[in-house]
Amino acid sequence: MPSWLKDAVFYEIYPQSFKDTNGDGIGDFQGILEKLDYIKDLGCNALWINPCYDSPFKDAGYDVRDYKKTAARYGTNEELYNLFKVAHEKGIRVLLDLVPGHTSEEHEWFKESGKAERNEYSDRYIWTDFWISGIAGHPYIGGECERNGTYMLNFFKCQPALNYGFFNPTEKWQKSYKDPACVATQDALIDVMRFWLDKGCDGFRVDMADSLVKDDDKDKSGTCSIWRRIRAILDKEYPEAALVSEWSNPRQAINSAGFHMDFYLDHWGNGYNTLLRDYSTPGGDNSYFKSDADGDIERFLKDYLPKYEETKDKGYISFMTCNHDTPRTTWTLSERERKVAYAMLLTLPGVPFIYYGDEIGIKYIPDMPTKEGGYTRTGTRTPMQWDDSENCGFSSASEDKLYLPVDKTGPDVKTELGKNDSLINLVKEILAIRHSEKDLRADGPFEVLLGTKNEPFIYKRGLLTIAVNPKPEAKTVDLNKLSLTNFKDVTVLSSVGDCSVEKGTLRMSGQSFVILK
Numbered sequence: 001m002p003s004w005l006k007d008a009v010f011y012e013i014y015p016q017s018f019k020d021t022n023g024d025g026i027g028d029f030q031g032i033l034e035k036l037d038y039i040k041d042l043g044c045n046a047l048w049i050n051p052c053y054d055s056p057f058k059d060a061g062y063d064v065r066d067y068k069k070t071a072a073r074y075g076t077n078e079e080l081y082n083l084f085k086v087a088h089e090k091g092i093r094v095l096l097d098l099v100p101g102h103t104s105e106e107h108e109w110f111k112e113s114g115k116a117e118r119n120e121y122s123d124r125y126i127w128t129d130f131w132i133s134g135i136a137g138h139p140y141i142g143g144e145c146e147r148n149g150t151y152m153l154n155f156f157k158c159q160p161a162l163n164y165g166f167f168n169p170t171e172k173w174q175k176s177y178k179d180p181a182c183v184a185t186q187d188a189l190i191d192v193m194r195f196w197l198d199k200g201c202d203g204f205r206v207d208m209a210d211s212l213v214k215d216d217d218k219d220k221s222g223t224c225s226i227w228r229r230i231r232a233i234l235d236k237e238y239p240e241a242a243l244v245s246e247w248s249n250p251r252q253a254i255n256s257a258g259f260h261m262d263f264y265l266d267h268w269g270n271g272y273n274t275l276l277r278d279y280s281t282p283g284g285d286n287s288y289f290k291s292d293a294d295g296d297i298e299r300f301l302k303d304y305l306p307k308y309e310e311t312k313d314k315g316y317i318s319f320m321t322c323n324h325d326t327p328r329t330t331w332t333l334s335e336r337e338r339k340v341a342y343a344m345l346l347t348l349p350g351v352p353f354i355y356y357g358d359e360i361g362i363k364y365i366p367d368m369p370t371k372e373g374g375y376t377r378t379g380t381r382t383p384m385q386w387d388d389s390e391n392c393g394f395s396s397a398s399e400d401k402l403y404l405p406v407d408k409t410g411p412d413v414k415t416e417l418g419k420n421d422s423l424i425n426l427v428k429e430i431l432a433i434r435h436s437e438k439d440l441r442a443d444g445p446f447e448v449l450l451g452t453k454n455e456p457f458i459y460k461r462g463l464l465t466i467a468v469n470p471k472p473e474a475k476t477v478d479l480n481k482l483s484l485t486n487f488k489d490v491t492v493l494s495s496v497g498d499c500s501v502e503k504g505t506l507r508m509s510g511q512s513f514v515i516l517k
Contacts, residue, residue, distance in 0.1 A: 001260060002203070002240045004046075004093060005316065006441045009346075009431055010353040011044035014324050015052050015074055016060075016403045017383045018356055020395035025402040027383070027394075029075035029083050036090050038413070042359060042424070043431025046093040048205045048244075050324055052080065056106050058158040059373040060324075060381075061097075062207060063104035067192040077199075084200030095242065096196055098204035100189050101211040102154035102161050109188075110160055114145030123181035124188070126152040126163045126214065129173040138214070149173070154211060156373060162189075164212040167222040177213045177222040186226055190233060197234075203242035209259070210247050220249075224256040231258035244318060244351075250307050254315035261316045261351050264304075266326045271303030272319070276329050276341060285332040289341040291472045291511050296453045308349065308446070316442045319345045320353040328355075328364035328380050335361055336511050337470065339426050339496045343513040344468050346430045347461065349446045357384050359424045360416045363407055371404055382407055387414040429494050433515060437493075439464050449482045456508055458482065465516040467499070472510040480504045491517045 019031025032049070039047070051061030054069040061071065070077050087094050103110055112121035127149040128135060131142055135152050141160075142150035154161035163185050165177030175182050193204065213222030227243075234241050247253035248265035264272040274295065278286040288295030308317060321342055322328050329338055338361065346352050365379035374381055383406045386393030392406045393414075399405070416422040434440040439462025449465070450458040456475050457468040469475045479501070490501045497512030508514065 001315070002242045004240065005242055005260060005351055006443050007435060008046045008093065008242075008351050008442065009044045009434065010046045010048050010095070010318075010351065011039050011042070012048045012050070012320070012323060012353055012355045014050045014356060014381050017381055017394075019384060019386070020397065020403075023396045024073070025395050025397035026073050027403070028073070029070075029079040033083050033086060036087055036092060040090055040092060041428070042354075043428055043435065044354060045091055045435075046095065046202075047087065048095045048353065049097065051097045051099060051207075056104055056158070057372045058104070059156050060371075062099055062373075063102075063106075063156070063158045064099050065104045065106045066108070067103075068195050081199050084202075088200065093202040093242075094200075095203045095205050095244065096201050097207060098189075098193065099207045100162070101208045102159035105158050105160055114147050114151070116146040116148070123163055123175065124185055125160050127173065128171075133173075152214070154208070161214070162212075164214075164226060165222070166214045167216045174214075177226070186229065190230060193230070193234075194237070197238050197241055202240070203244075203260075205244045205246065206259070207246055209245035209253065209257070210249070219256065220252050221256075224252060224258075227257035227259065250311040250315070250317050254311045254317075259315060261318045262311075263318050263320060263323075263353075264350075271300040274299040274303075275345075276333070277327065279332075287332070289333060289337050289470045291334075291337055291470055295470065297451050297457045297468075298453055301448065301451045305448070312349065312443075312446075316350040318351045318353055319348055320355065321345065321358040322355040322380065323353070324355070324381055325377050326380060327366075327376075328358065328362060330361055331364040331366065335423055336496070339423055340468060340470050340511055340513045342423070342427060343430050343494070343496055344457075344466075346427070346434060347440055347466050347515065349442060349444060349461075351442045354427070355380075359427045360385065360411045360413055361423055363410045365407065368404070378404065385410055385412040387412050426494075426496065430515075433493050437464060437517075438462070450477065456506075463517060464493070467506060467508060467512075467514050467516070469497075469508040469510065469512045474510055475508045477506040477508075478504065479506055493517050 016027045018027040020027050021030040052074050053064045054066040054071050055061045055063050070080050084094055109121050109124045112119050113125045131148050139153040140150045152161040165182035166174045169176055210220055216222045243259045244261035245253040245259040247262050248267055250262040253259045253262035266273050266277055275288045280286050286293045368379040371378050382404045383394035392412050416424045445462045447460040459466055493515040495514040498509040499512050499514035500507050
């Protein structure tokens with residue numbers, strides 16, 4: 001396990017929307033470099049950069065054309081290597097986005113694989129053996145290559161599936177995941193990982209990590225075996241390299257596949273979904289942090305606690321404020337609601353991730369026209385708002401050249417930093433406490449003291465007691481009944497709203513949060 005993860009807090013950067021320095025309307029590596037001090041001052045000491053490889057950008061870079069070459073719009077390979085170097089000098093680690101399940105249809109591997117004559121790439125992708133043969137249960141394309149066959153897709157039409165084999169082949173054109181040709185695909189992926197790790201990358205966020213072996217069993221045994229092999233190689237050659245999976249099944253991703261971290265994704269009905277984006281009521285929000293809703297912490301705990309208990313000794317569950325695929329919480333939550341929410345997310349066990357701009361409250365823009373395959377996700381990917389200058393400090397380009405329109409009505413970093421009670425200053429305060437208090441780190445102790453509906457959610461992190469009250473009504477809790485009797489010299493390290501302790505009684509105003517020591 002990489003030791004640095006214990007105190008890591010990640011900042012996710014969607015590079016095309018973060019900071020443009022050359023005036024072409026698209027963010028770039030130099031823009032990230034210029035803002036490293038901002039990220040460090042916020043309290044984040046690690047980055048996850050969304051795909052920045054060469055790509056036709058039909059899916060925002062998740063359609064990779066060349067794994068070992070950066071996209072020209074962001075800068076050169078050498079500029080990215082320098083970004084690694086400068087980030088390390090500032091104590092910041094950098095993860096790249098790894099896309100193992102598919103490439104672009106413009107990748108040289110695929111061009112060779114689609115040729116009629118067999119070659120070393122013929123089995124790099126999943127092909128049937130006849131031009132009208134479909135692939136039951138899977139999307140496929142035919143009629144676009146010389147080869148007499150159809151090929152499987154992994155997501156969009158532009159993303160042919162790399163061949164890691166089938167768990168139980170049933171057709172003659174299907175290969176076992178143990179077949180040498182499928183192992184060769186693994187080796188090609190490992191070669192890509194070695195390339196970037198040798199250049200200074202600190203690990204990878206792995207896209208669609210559970211999608212490798214097709215028709216895998218319910219335990220994803222085939223896919224897990226591939227990741228265990230990769231983890232063993234990294235442990236030997238790059239012991240401080242970190243892997244975080246887009247899986248949202250920590251029992252599989254951490255316990256079976258060997259990932260160091262697994263994202264708690266916004267999947268319908270899971271615990272994380274009930275906290276921030278429970279849109280089960282038509283046109284409404286029944287989330288726990290929505291103060292006027294009927295949210296219930298028990299729904300979260302029922303899903304989360306078993307996952308935490310089963311994985312806490314092997315890896316970390318990663319909470320996120322949002323990501324590039326998920327509506328920003330500004331869509332339905334007020335600033336006060338987001339303050340309480342982020343304060344809780346940043347004080348739970350595991351390694352947290354902050355999506356760029358969430359710290360200032362960038363708005364989610366619904367119904368924004370799609371850009372590079374974004375569709376409903378596009379409204380979460382708008383440019384960062386740095387100040388009140390032209391284009392909010394994102395770019396000097398004319399408005400018609402911007403990657404996406406800047407929301408000039410929204411908050412900006414400069415203004416929010418100047419407000420004592422702003423969300424960004426709360427985030428900075430919470431992260432400073434997280435870094436200074438060992439009990440708040442990823443592997444610190446965690447115990448639920450009170451987790452019932454209509455009561456404050458109270459949990460211990462070692463010597464710290466944390467209480468959350470998202471409801472509009474004030475709440476009072478007798479801490480003595482929770483076996484918390486040593487509160488003679490209690491210190492409030494941080495709070496949202498009015499919170500106090502007197503003679504063992506905790507008093508919390510509506511929509512409040514507090515860290516006690």
